[in-house]
Amino acid sequence: MIEYKNVGKTFGEFEALKTMNLTIETGELVTLIGPSGCGKTTTMRMLNRLIDPSEGVITIDGVDIRKKNPVQLRRDTGYVIQQIGLLPHMTIEENITIVPKLKRWEKARMKERVEELMKLVGLDPETFKDRYPSELSGGQQQRIGVIRALAADPPVVLMDEPFSALDPISREQLQDELVKLQEEIKKTIVFVTHDMDEAIKISKRIAIMRDGEIVQVATPDQMLREPKDDFVRDFIGAKRLNQELGQPAAYSLMIRNVATVRADRGLAEAFNYMKKSHVDQLYVKGSNGELRGLVSLETLKTAYPNEDKTVADIMETNIHWVEGDTLLAEVAELFTEKDLYTLPVVQHDELVGLITKSSMIRGIAEWEQQGGET
Helix, strand or coil, X not given: CEEEEEEEEEECCEEEEEEEEEEXXXXXXXXXXXXXXXXXXXXXXHHHCCCCCCEEEEEECCEEHHHCCHHHHHHCEEEEECCCCCCCCXXXXXXXXXXXXXXXCCHHHHHHHHHHHHHHCCCCHHHXXXXXXXXXXXXXXXXXXXXXXXXXXXXXXXEECCCCCCCHHHHHHHHHHHHHHHHHHCCEEEXXXXXXXXXXXXXXXXXXXXXXXXXXXXXXXXXXXXXXXXXXXXXXXXXXXXXXXXXXXXHHHCECCCXXXXXXXXXXXXXXXXXXXXXXXXXXXXXXXXXXXXXXXXXXXXXXXXXXXXHHHHCECCXXXXXXXXXXXXXXXXXXXXXXXXXXXXXXXXXXXXXXXXXXXXXXXXXXXXXXXX
16 A cells, blocks of 8 residues: 655745645556646655655555665566666567566576566567567557566556557557556556546546646546546546536537638628528638638628628627537537527637537437436
């Protein structure tokens, strides 16, 4: 068991950690996550005394780590980093056995351990153990980085954004392998990431941090169901909350083919677009696809005699819109409260679709048929 008891850390006048308390059970994988500079890496590095706390106590199995020799503590702690850190002049087998050699393991024991660990991550020892890091792919190198941290059978393993430099496919494969591996080895793992999807996938519990403090510690399911505050809710993301609640998001309700017009177009052109599209309103887009406004048939007819006017002169700019991952409940509330017939969907300022009253009602009906509750 790992315990942080009233732990704080300052660097000069900067307070990196503020009186933190956290317990990590034996065999538990806990993820530290939060925005850059929140203190998650500092929190993790204290465990092998790469950084010492300014106040408070950290214990592992009841022993204050300040009473341990720092070198011995690090040899007894597995450590996986983003840069992998395999030594290029050593073979894979030599890389894996660095710490066992320092601990004076017998050769037969080290050979057996190398074969056991390489098989655990799907790398044939006979094929790969005599190769050099440069002869392996990025994903294969990271697998070696993980099992190297496990080679001396440490009780605690620290993983500092170990998969963030990999391509999405390799990253997902390694996440799956880590989950499977943890089921077998049941190590106490402290994992640092900035990726909420990764945290949800691999963690037994997640600790979300902000400005040197832990905001919420919970299982992935608890956090999705009951985010503590708006910061946690925003960090998790509405799209994930939608998925957890089973609610369709705005993306699934919208029509992608939206009748639009550029702001610099003349009124006759706008009227022609309306006729061709069989609509009585056009959404106005900027040069980069951003939503700028709305022009209705009624407004267009009134201003039509003035040949000098453009769409920009007559468009309505105070319009309601939603992002693609907005909850169905919020979409329905907007339609009701604002008496809307259409609602544009915007992502990164770009107009990507349109929800109509009928498409929203259809979405609600389908959801209720599947057992949803409003």
